[in-house]
Amino acid sequence: MCLCSPCLLQSEKEKDVISAVSSSSKLFCTLLERKDLFIGKLPGEEEALSGDAEEKYRIFMRHRYNSCVEVMLELLGHEVHSIKESALCCLMKFAAGEGQHPLEDLDWSEHYSFPRELIQAVVGRLLSKTTDNSLLISRFQEFLEMEDVRYYVMSSIRENVGKVMDKNKGAVAPIYQSNVFTLMSNISMPSQESELTNFMEHKRVFERMWLGFLKYKLPSSMYKKVLVILHDSILPHMSKPTLMIDFLTAAYEVGGAISLLALNGLFVLIHQHNLDYPDFYKKLYNLLEPSVFHVKYRARFFHLANLFLSSSHLPVYLVAAFAKRLARLALTAPPTALLIVLPFIYNLIRRHPSCRVLIHKPSTEDESMEDPYLMDEEDPAQCCALESSLWEVKTLQRHYHPDVAKAAMLINTPLSEQEDDISEVLEITAYELMERDLKQTQTKSIPLEFETASQLLKGGDVLGQHFCLN
Secondary structure: OHHHOHHHHOOOOHHHHHHHHHHHHHHHHHHHHOOOOOOOOOOOOOHHHOOOHHHHHHHHHHHHHHHHHHHHHHHOOOOOHHHHHHHHHHHHHHHHHHHHOOOOOOOOOOOOOOOHHHHHHHHHHHOOOOOOOHHHHHHHHHHHHOHHHHHHHHHHHHHHHHHHHHHOOOOOOHHHHHHHHHHHHOOOOOOOHHHOOOHHHHHHHHHHHHHHHHOOOOOHHHHHHHHHHHHHHHHHHOOOHHHHHHHHHHHHOOOHHHHHHHHHHHHHHHHHOOOOOOOHHHHHHHOOOHHHHOOOOHHHHHHHHHHHOOOOOOOHHHHHHHHHHHHHHHOOOOHHHHHHHHHHHHHHHHHOHHHHHHOOOOOOOOOOOOOOOOOOOOOHHHOOHHHOOOHHHHHHHHOOOHHHHHHHHHHHOOOOOOOOOHHHOOOOOHHHHHHHHHOOOOOOOOOOOOOOOOOOOOOHHHHHHHHHHO
16 A cells, blocks of 8 residues: 555655556556445545445545545646656546446436546646646647547536636636646547537537637737637637637737737638628728838738738728728838738729729819828728828839839839739848849840941951941
8 A cells, every 4th residue: 555655656756756656556447447446425434434344445445546646636736747747647547447437326317427526636737827737738638539538628627717717806817828728729629520429519518618718818928829720720619609709809909910810810700600790891900000011920911901801892992991091101111011012002903993093083273282081090981092092102103112113103004904913022021122132133245336347457448347337
């Protein structure tokens, strides 16, 4: 019995602890299989003094087993990873043993008992509030491949998050929430109903788990992590994906790249799940600020914006508002951004011929020189873009960079029907642009004479002919 007592399991020597964990695992898994542990509501050790020796033995060993489980749970918080890993594997062997040989009396209607309390305890330790358990959770991932473990882990996560976050009054808990996200993102749900025994039940608990986690405020860095996996790993496995709208709206308020990713999530819900979200384009419009040209996610922004504005069924006033706002922002944008913005504006006009009024605007003698466009107006429907023109593009024809000036000159000619491929310039950097400008181009030979002189100094007649040519 010494092997399962604290003397070795709590030793300072790593090898001793790991050996004790291994021995305890073998011992109690064998006792579970032989049914040598008391089954049912466990009486106290003092209460078991009366009775036959065999019953006393089973009660005694059941208490030792419970003590061993508690020590293993404590070892999940050990500072040495190999010890934590050994304890985790031992606990999951206990869970498998209890699943096959239940320690509780089964109800007459039950054919299978799952050690819920043990799994809840393991999940509770994995979701530490003070220690980053990402490495241990990655080791736990192999157990999530089993249907029953995955189901009860998802249920346990939901219960744990509710208790911890409510006790924390909804305040951000970075380490805890990071552990929760790491564990949940390691749960891979099968996409085919044939792959699961109770597909809809698993889908429902998966949905409740994520919604229960995302209803609380997250650390800013975590919004991005969630949004990146949202489309492939979360939405496809939810019975009602539109329930994510509250989270996506909250994510939009964070700002920057997170707002853009949140709009991407809303766009998916609008187009794939028939979500009615009238403020979508208004929110996208308000993301168009000078800073968008200087951030590292600029390429992603214009890639997604191009996707969002690709429909030819958008209202003319809306497309005109985006074209005009981009043109105004272009006045202070760097050359690398302008080589994206100008083709972007031209593509908008190509998709919506009614916007050509921004280029070919009839003028009257009494027309005011003041631009009616309202740059500070947040609603694209109220910014008066259609009453304005793209004079900013005309201004860029005098830009100091020749490539920009050349691109701006295109507005003077009828635009072709074929759209420009902006993907080629999305990732261009200032360094690459400079390198391209400094690269020596091969100069062509310039003819100096109409006819090559072959005998210039060999005769007066030829010399006379040469002077006649000149």
